[in-house]
Amino acid sequence: MLSLMRKHAGSWLIKLALGAIVIVFIFWGVGSYRAQRENRVAVVNGAVISLDEYRAVYDQLIQQYREQFGDSLDENLIKTLGLKKKALDELIDRELLLQEANRLGLRVTKEELARAIQQVPAFQRNGHFDQMQYERILAYNRMSPETYEARKAQALIMERIQALILSCIKVSDAEALETFKWREKQVSFKYVLFKPSSYQDVKPTPEEVKTYFSKNKERYEIPPKVKVRYVTFPFKEFESKANISEEEISQYFELNKEQYATPKKVRAQHILFKVPQDAKQEVIDSVRKKALKVLKEARAGADFATLARKYSDDPGSKKKGGDLGFFTRDRMVKPFSDAAFALAPGKISEPVRTRFGWHLIKVTAVQEAKEPVLAEVSDKIRRKLVKDAARTLAYDRANEIYDACYAAGRIDSVAEAYKLNVHETPFFARTESVPGIAMTEEFARTAFDLEENEISEPLELSDGYYILEKIDQKPSTIPELKAVENRVRKDLIRDRQQELASNDAEDFLNCLKAGEEFEKEAGKRKLKVKTTDFFKRFGPIPGIGFEQELINAAFSLTPSKPLADTVIKGNEGYYVICLKERKAPEEKEFEANKSEIKSRLMLQKRQECMEQWLAGLRRHSDISIEKHFLE
Template identity: 40%
Template structure:
């Protein structure tokens, strides 16, 4: 049974379908199931969220992150990201929203449901919904139409109730004006920089101070646990001779992956570009047009298009290739360019085409119609894929059987070395890459999950299945101070230098408030600098760098006023004074009004929705079964 499950998960057809269906089905199938045993993870106003639903939601969330992070994804990251809590919170929120939909009499009509299902690309053939394909895909995943339609209806219902809640958000003209001011008001400051390295010679290092510092910081110097693995790779190539692939399997695989073998309509074209901005003046427009017409005339008189493109085209991406853009499908180019390119016959030269980039001349080299590659054209590829998949399964079975023999004491690792190449990794910490293996992060994760004396574990990868065991373990330890004294002393000096620089900056600010900025600068013997004007939102402070805290404080000051505290930015300590606050020209508000409204509305809608959800949670009776689900990992 386990092998069958693994086989189904590895099947590319099933993977493709799951990618389209799983988000709907996993999150919603199973609501309201009442188990005879207390197998629920939570109750929301009496509605149970059963364990199976929670496990599927957690698995789906983990899969999304696995796809995002690729081979870097591991169980430790899942724990650090709190996926267990996120999955349960997601299900609780959905239960509350479904109740809210019922309270508001929000429904999903049969017409809305049908339209949503028919729009799913996996259920379409030739761009149109295919009932046969729909039923075939559901059957392949052991989902009935009723189950899928119920889960889709729930998804649509959740979307509708969320939209209804978000629609309550409003943005006032006063908020738009305040945001415009906030974005466009500028400040100019004077500053004095205190460089910690200048204070390092003043730092006194005593054995007592260093020992005290090390005692407080010693965990930073802890050497991590290190492990090495011995392993055998069961590669699929060794099993391909035992694989048989039937014509029926090839035909079935081809049908399952039909979309993969569909070629969309495409053209291959060359172009020459005379670059011109959209907001060009009438005179600039005229000159560019005359120039492209002149180039077109040269081509009509016999000049080679590719040679001319290399000389005069202003598209750096295609110029050196003679203007060749390769094959592209519809939707890949700007509409003006695409419309002309797909209307030309091979070898035909276009009239000048204006796009946001400027003027183009287009010549189509080839026009490839949409088609479905027949089975015979891709048969070898399909057969290779099936053979590879089956060989990987045989490799896994061999590794798994060998592990069971190790566990039963029938063989030892020394015995394995007689028939297999047993390799050993160097000693590695949890954060170090494993050299020379596929899926190195997962390999490392398995290695650090092994107990001393454990016979081993298996790890499936695209390269084959690894059988690995713990070869050597060096525990983590905190070294004696003398072993890392140079490192510790250097860190202590830097810390103390920063403290002394900050103290000096504080003394400077106190003097500036008492005697005036100019007098304090003169007395300090340091040089004050003045920045260019900068805005509060976005971007760094000129000359100083990125510091939201500094900006927040500066824009709260009045001109001539110094900041209460110094700021540490990019390793330096800064004392600052506001020189000038430049109010924006409100005449520019109208041009920005709708853009600001849209941005603020999106933000407020998100806030309204989150606040509403929190209120629903606050008013709800939520019981979490701590015995059944752990939310700390």
């Protein structure tokens, strides 16, 4: 059954843009996973979350992020995004939601279910629900109407309980104002930076290097290594075996027309009159008057491109006469797009205000929205369906070979019988790259989890499926000092430099705490005092960059307590900081942005509320996760 499920999950049919269908399908699967498999990754109050369920959700997450990041989605990004944990958390949260909804007795009536299904765009033709379309799409996805409707009802129940939980959340004007003040407040500070790299006189003796090594041997431990043989099933090699009919292309096109429609585009020139984000109203008005003068010239017949080269503050388009090329509505900030898309070709807008300043916009051409034509996108659809089908074929072949390898107890004899190439790695550590392997971390994790001579199940990586057999391993060892002496010496020098910089920073800070003036004490020590420009809580520090501990410390300073209590370690070294000035935002700026602030705060509060509510459910639930599952 797993093979069947993975086969259909990998096919293009399951990847249709069906909105709620895909959600229902992915999160509850085809048939009852829990009854089909005994293997599990977690248990939530007695309800089992199976490995198959997890894989379905994880695969869907990978697909979503691959569409967003493309080839940039490598193993490091997957790890950074925490997609493995995210997939499991989604399953646990959904199980908790359903259990709580059941406890509260939440139900969905037949009428409510029917209305929800009829509103799914994929089931509609010409804006109306189409029963034949509905049945055909479900049939393509190997799902009966009864199964889909039962799961859609569960999805609606989940939506209902979430709405119930979040219905009491409100955001007052006072709350929004407080948030605005907190977010928009600005500070500047003066500081002295103690850079470890400036301490160049550190020259450790051979005896000191030896002592340092003996105290830190674990730093230089050579990790355990393994060697594996493996066979591969690259997706590319199965593309030639994927037979996609014209009917399948046509069906996919009909179900996904909106993906291939060409949205309306305009081509425009603009002249930007920049306004600082913290500008006072008189400055904003003054810049607008300048824009109006230039507008008068433009409408009197002056060449717009010449005016843009002369007046525009946009370095990206100024030299091109303000030309921005063609763009869709979502490519520009809303006020700019609204104005541009409302203009006829040749017309020039009144000054338009955005967060960048005032704009004069001239539309030079318009490309109207265009409905897609199958003939124009047929090749593109075919390539997509071929790739999806190839993944399915590769998976089926990998499972067939795995069954044979499992029965034989080894890879090489099976590979010879099936005329497959067998590859063998050199010894590699868990964190080392493996020649020829795209997603080394997943490959290494699987290899290290195997017992000697054990064969892995098919492992899906970015370029295909792999079956591994561990053939040898080496335990971890501590090298002789001679083999790592240069590295040890560099580490010792670095640690000494860090210590010296930290000590000098602490000594300087202690003198300031004792009452010495910042600039005066720095002058005595021949230290350079620098001052930052104003910056906000969520922006970079001018001249320094994003240093979260520094930012946190700076915003904790007050006129009555301007000196930071501690030395702050940053990327460049050790900082001693003192408040220079604080600047509060003007309340009239709040009034202009109140609606947006309240919407953002509402979204944040809803998210926090949901997270806290689920955390409460987790605390009072019996949840067990299989040992080492997420390692």
